[in-house]
Amino acid sequence: MFTSFFQNIINALQWGSFYSMIALGYCLVYGVLRLINFAHGDIFMVAAYLGFIFITFLFKYIFVGGGVSGWLILAITLPVVMFFTSVLGVFIERVAYRPLREKGAHRLYVVITALMVGLILENGNLALFGASSRKFPAIIHRSVISFSGVHITNLKVLVIIAAFVTFAFLQAIVNKTKIGMAMRAISYDKFAIPLMGIPVNKVIVFTFILGSSLAAVAGVLFGMSYPVLNPYMGMIIGWKAFIAAVVGGIGDIKGAFLGGFLLGFIEILIVSFFSSNLKDLISFLILLIILVIKPTGFYGVAKSTKI
């Protein structure tokens, strides 16, 4: 009983970490653009594939003989994947969202565009790699730390640490830096920003870089933890993370972060008592009830739209 309790907590923390890292990406873009970037889950998927491609490339051409530390490979892979995922995020912003914004399109159209971008990423991937799943190369030897019956793999620890570190980093950026202050101001009212001499588009691009980088970290770590990749893997986890962000209070990064963990805990709790078939059904019922009681989420503030 005791051991399974701790085992479940570790699992919940790990899943919560994935949800949180993705939810933060939704939250950042929503804060700055008031746009729910539905393509974000698929950006996460692309990041996992980029990790897969890059590591395969490394093994094939650079570290041919093997014998290289997996941690070194991870240390090389992460920044590279973060960079290319950011390029993708900024590219999407540039070709899909910005033109609409500059034409003064209603937000609804931008949200629909985001859904389409997500579908394009999924199907583009399908066209490139086919429908069969890909196996993410195992780079880090999975070691199990056990104490009194609780098994923790090094990967789980890594995922949880990564989530907390990225969150702390994000908090510092938003609260302590000039660009973070501009991001906060934009989230309240975009209109007066250029009058302070601040280029709005630059801040938006920076936001997409941050959000996409987080998705990249989540994508690579997810690939390492659950090494089966398919083009639709981003959809359901993206939606779940989005809902987690809303429950936490979208627009506040603390809220999104906690929302991700809340969902992780709810899911694991349900699995430990019921059949795992019921996992999504019951967890979303719970989240629905939370939203009915508190529509703004835990950290959200009721706000009327001013457009």
Next chain:
Amino acid sequence: MSLLKITNLVQRFGGLTAVSGYQADIKEGSLNGLIGPNGAGKTTIFNLISGFYVPTEGTIEFDGTLINGKKPHEVTALGIGRTFQNIRLWHDMTVLDNIRLSQHYHLQYSLAGALFRSKQYYKREREIKEEALKLLDIFGLKKEADEFPKNLPYGVQRRVEIARALSVQPKLLLLDEPAAGLSSADVKELIDHIKWIHKNFDITILMIEHQMQVIMNLCEDIKVLDFGKTIAEGSPEEIQKNPQVIKAYLGDEGDIYA
């Protein structure tokens, strides 16, 4: 010397001509008024100057640089600050943060410096805070520094907005109806504040205003706009006597008594 030179400015929105053939030559250090009935195109002219719209025709030259077609943040960087008819403060950030955002953004330290708190970071932060507090002090807002604008009375919010516009250290300040919605006591205070900043800041001011008390008290040169066209210009005395202005504001007497 002329600071802002506008020639033959035209702005059309679809079939509507909001501004037609507006000309202006605003001298450095002057205090200018722009008046006219609702819908005359006054705010449109402000939006054209500050880069929110790109003019259909005409040129806007500021301090020797052609600025039409430039983005709002570029125009601001050149030295134009403005306020809005309906107050656009960041209501969920403190008054102090509202004021120091512009300076904060142009700080000279790196992202890493901010994250790891270099010495230079603290020093600049302190300087900016002091500068911002000084600016607030001018408007008698020092004790409101940590309040949220949404909790402040309307007249105080107006002052915060003018202070914020000044925080970008503009050469030209555009005030869009600064006295709108103010009590007569607040209006008097506002006139004093504008006089003070005009004298002490080495600044040129162009203001839109409906309250004649403000315009006649402050402005040296006034332009009257009606349906996008300039119908009169001159000193306050001249404007007050101009029959066309009276007609535009009060309607044609003949219409009433006919």
